Amino acid sequence: xKRIAQFFKVSAQNFMEAMREEFPQYTEDDIGDMYExxxxxxxxxxxxAGYDFFAPFSFSLPSGATIKIPTGIRVKMDEDWVLKLYxxxxxxxxxxxxxxxxVGIIDSDYYHSDNEGHIFIKMTNASNExxxxxxxxGTGFAQGIFMEYGITVDDDAEGVRNGGLGSTSL
Numbered sequence: 606x607k608r609i610a611q612f613f614k615v616s617a618q619n620f621m622e623a624m625r626e627e628f629p630q631y632t633e634d635d636i637g638d639m640y641e642x643x644x645x646x647x648x649x650x651x652x653x654a655g656y657d658f659f660a661p662f663s664f665s666l667p668s669g670a671t672i673k674i675p676t677g678i679r680v681k682m683d684e685d686w687v688l689k690l691y692x693x694x695x696x697x698x699x700x701x702x703x704x705x706x707x708v709g710i711i712d713s714d715y716y717h718s719d720n721e722g723h724i725f726i727k728m729t730n731a732s733n734e735x736x737x738x739x740x741x742x743g744t745g746f747a748q749g750i751f752m753e754y755g756i757t758v759d760d761d762a763e764g765v766r767n768g769g770l771g772s773t774s775l
Contacts, residue, residue, distance in 0.1 A: 610646040610682035610751055615721040617684070623723060624661075624676035631662070642742065643677045646749060651750040655748030657693065658726065663742045668732040673733070674746075678758065679722035682713045688749045692728060696746060700738045704747075718767055 614620070617640050624636045631639075639661045646656035661677050680688055690709030696702040705727040716722040726747050730738050740746045756762075 608752075609678055609686050609753075610688070612678055614630060614640070614643055614677055615679050615688070615723045619721050619723055620661075620675060620677045623677075623725070624748070627673055627675060629660075639742070640677060644743060646678060649745075654750050655691070655693075656688070656750070657745035658724075658747040658749060660740045660742055660746050661692050662742050664740055666728070666730040666738040666740070667729050668735045668751045669731040670738065671727065673727040678724050679716055680724070680749075681713060681716045681722075682751065684713050685755075686751055686753050687712055688751055690724075690726060690747055690749050693745050693748055696738060696740075700736050701733065701740070702738055702746075703729050703731050705729055709747075709749075729775055 615623075617637070620640045620643075621633065621636050624631055625640070643661055644659040646658050648654075648656055657674055658678065661674065664672060664674075666672055682688065688711035690704060690711065691697070691706060692702040709724075711722075711724060711727060728747070730736070732738075
């Protein structure tokens, strides 16, 4: 196995700002407690490909509803690798929980963005059966898989990232 990455928490201030923006109902103390309780992603078994991302707070997602979750997590990885994010398999199977962008792509240079490379996960419960997804704080709700990638022989990309979703193109 190649060891190519390491997960970290974003700063407490970054997490506080993201949570206030997305979930104004939480107090500073609530968010501080969430931050202290954040778990870094990890694999459940030695044969697991996916690193489980754990919910920073409990939430219920009725059929048709969407949620954007500040995970409080960032990842530093080797340049020729990418982290792909998916819902946990069981949640996708039982509730049709889906990533809003189908697959989340975390590039290696995202770590150095002004937002500290803070990973957000936006999901929708696309259940056709009216099921509500209930996720308890600290429970795995998404998974990330590291994949190596290549580039074309004539690639000449020189751009520098500073931001997240849509920051490198129109």
